[in-house]
Amino acid sequence: MAFTLSGDDACQITHPSPIPNPYWVAFSPAAAKLIGLELNNAGLPSDSSWLEVLAGNSLATTYQQFPRPISTAYSGHQFGVWAGQLGDGRAILLGEMNGQELQLKGAGKTMYSRMGDGRAVLRSSIREFLCSEAMHALGIPTTRALAIVGSELPVRRETMETAAVCTRLAPSFLRIGHFEHYASLQNVVRLKELADLLIKDHYPECQTNTEPYLELFKRICERNAMLVAQWQAVGFCHGVLNSDNISALGLTMDYGPFGFLDQFEIDHICNHSDQGGRYAYHRQPQIMHWNMACLASGFLPLLEPTHDEQKAQSLLREVLETFPVTYAQAWQSLFRQKLGFTTEQEGDIRLIERLLQAMHDSKVDFTYFFRQLSGVRQDQVVQQISLRDHFVDRNGIDQWFTDYLTRLKAESSQDHPRKIAMDLINPKYILRNHLAQVAIDKAKHHDFSEITTLLEILSKPYDEQSAHERYAMPPPPDLEKVEVSCSS
Numbered sequence: 001m002a003f004t005l006s007g008d009d010a011c012q013i014t015h016p017s018p019i020p021n022p023y024w025v026a027f028s029p030a031a032a033k034l035i036g037l038e039l040n041n042a043g044l045p046s047d048s049s050w051l052e053v054l055a056g057n058s059l060a061t062t063y064q065q066f067p068r069p070i071s072t073a074y075s076g077h078q079f080g081v082w083a084g085q086l087g088d089g090r091a092i093l094l095g096e097m098n099g100q101e102l103q104l105k106g107a108g109k110t111m112y113s114r115m116g117d118g119r120a121v122l123r124s125s126i127r128e129f130l131c132s133e134a135m136h137a138l139g140i141p142t143t144r145a146l147a148i149v150g151s152e153l154p155v156r157r158e159t160m161e162t163a164a165v166c167t168r169l170a171p172s173f174l175r176i177g178h179f180e181h182y183a184s185l186q187n188v189v190r191l192k193e194l195a196d197l198l199i200k201d202h203y204p205e206c207q208t209n210t211e212p213y214l215e216l217f218k219r220i221c222e223r224n225a226m227l228v229a230q231w232q233a234v235g236f237c238h239g240v241l242n243s244d245n246i247s248a249l250g251l252t253m254d255y256g257p258f259g260f261l262d263q264f265e266i267d268h269i270c271n272h273s274d275q276g277g278r279y280a281y282h283r284q285p286q287i288m289h290w291n292m293a294c295l296a297s298g299f300l301p302l303l304e305p306t307h308d309e310q311k312a313q314s315l316l317r318e319v320l321e322t323f324p325v326t327y328a329q330a331w332q333s334l335f336r337q338k339l340g341f342t343t344e345q346e347g348d349i350r351l352i353e354r355l356l357q358a359m360h361d362s363k364v365d366f367t368y369f370f371r372q373l374s375g376v377r378q379d380q381v382v383q384q385i386s387l388r389d390h391f392v393d394r395n396g397i398d399q400w401f402t403d404y405l406t407r408l409k410a411e412s413s414q415d416h417p418r419k420i421a422m423d424l425i426n427p428k429y430i431l432r433n434h435l436a437q438v439a440i441d442k443a444k445h446h447d448f449s450e451i452t453t454l455l456e457i458l459s460k461p462y463d464e465q466s467a468h469e470r471y472a473m474p475p476p477p478d479l480e481k482v483e484v485s486c487s488s
């Protein structure tokens with residue numbers, strides 16, 4: 001466990017609050033495997049007492065007990081402004097199984113709930129559940145979702161909704177915000193404990209380093225730089241990249257008003273509440289970098305026993321300066337692969353940038369375009385490439401395709417192996433907002449079938465699934481703008 005009760009008031013035993021008449025809304029057999037749960041023919045836990053446990057109504061199944069559920073405080077910067085202590089007002093860690101922490105989100109009030117009700121609504125829980133599992137299947141590091149348990153318990157948001165509890169799994173739920181919390185309290189003992197726990201359980205390679213904490217900081221920065229490059233490559237916008245939503249393990253966490261790009265707009269803002277566009281698609285790398293600078297505040301006191309303040313600061317700054325480099329390398333590598341390049345050639349980046357500019361200008365569907373690109377043949381006549389029809393400036397895109405085909409000829413691989421490789425990096429199926437919305441609308445009427453269907457389709461995002469072609473299509477015009485906000 002990342003957290004132990006060490007006598008401070010930022011980590012407290014917290015019992016979930018029960019919900020009346022719980023029922024299964026969603027369950028992920030793939031996530032269940034991580035913790036070795038035995039399932040019945042319906043794909044649900046054979047031991048039916050799990051329903052009560054994941055509802056927050058009980059702390060024991062016939063073979064598993066969670067005697068010390070805890071909640072932890074963390075702080076953070078929200079929309080760039082220091083917000084002090086703000087979490088965890090609605091997540092309770094039950095315990096650990098098979099190296100995975102089990103966390104109930106929306107399981108009722110904690111000591112840190114402030115004005116909140118400690119609950120999460122069905123709508124946002126479905127989005128979190130589906131996207132967690134979809135991201136994992138895309139190969140992107142993420143917290144996982146085991147289940148959603150629903151109830152008729154009313155929850156007030158803009159309108160009256162009903163409650164749900166989403167069970168998440170992760171090797172650790174430690175966030176940048178935990179470090180910021182103890183840094184703001186100048187609690188070096190606890191900062192050291194957190195860093196030592198991270199090193200022991202998740203970054204053992206730092207142990208032998210002469211500067212273990214600096215090395216840990218470097219690795220956390222690296223993981224998050226790679227993570228954000230992966231987001232950009234699949235067109236994922238997180239929506240609320242506050243420092244308290246950034247994982248110390250480099251996992252995607254907190255699926256709120258996220259959105260995958262449909263039409264490619266470089267400055268797309270997926271969170272309706274983000275009026276200034278701080279968390280727009282093109283700003284995500286820069287914002288993640290900024291969050292790593294927030295994390296540095298937690299590492300400064302850890303370096304100070306061996307270095308004076310100025311030296312410690314300069315060491316951390318040096319690491320921070322490597323973030324854009326790590327990110328750019330990862331981004332370039334991913335986009336080269338998306339275009340089917342296995343080698344690095346001069347002019348590749350310019351070619352990628354020209355394509356993205358053309359896609360932005362014509363608002364071309366991001367996922368659809370890259371998936372179809374693998375079907376282009378090296379010897380094709382440019383005017384016969386059907387993808388050109390998605391662009392307003394035909395001459396411009398024809399020139400681009402001409403240059404692209406020339407570039408492809410510099411590759412040793414032929415069309416077929418290149419297509420196979422490209423289809424393994426350009427997903428066909430992503431959790432488009434309008435698809436999630438259909439599942440939510442049905443679930444509100446107790447029909448959870450669409451959640452199961454989406455879970456299944458999205459668990460194989462790179463496969464052709466001929467029975468599910470329509471799930472790969474861009475949204476119809478009337479469903480292009482599903483608005484999502486921070487309300488959850």
Ligand SMILES: Nc1ncnc2c1ncn2[C@@H]1O[C@H](COP(=O)(O)OP(=O)(O)OP(=O)(O)O)[C@@H](O)[C@H]1O
Pocket residue numbers: 086087088089090091105112113114115116117118119120240242244245253254255256486488
């Ligand atoms: N309904 C609520 N009741 C109590 N606290 C809440 C509620 N909603 C949000 N919060 C608190 O506000 C903080 C910031 O909210 P945010 O939307 O970033 O996170 P979240 O969706 O609750 O959870 P997580 O980051 O764990 O996925 C959370 O850490 C949580 O403690």
Ligand SMILES: [Mg+2]
Pocket residue numbers: 244245254
């Ligand atoms: Mg959050």
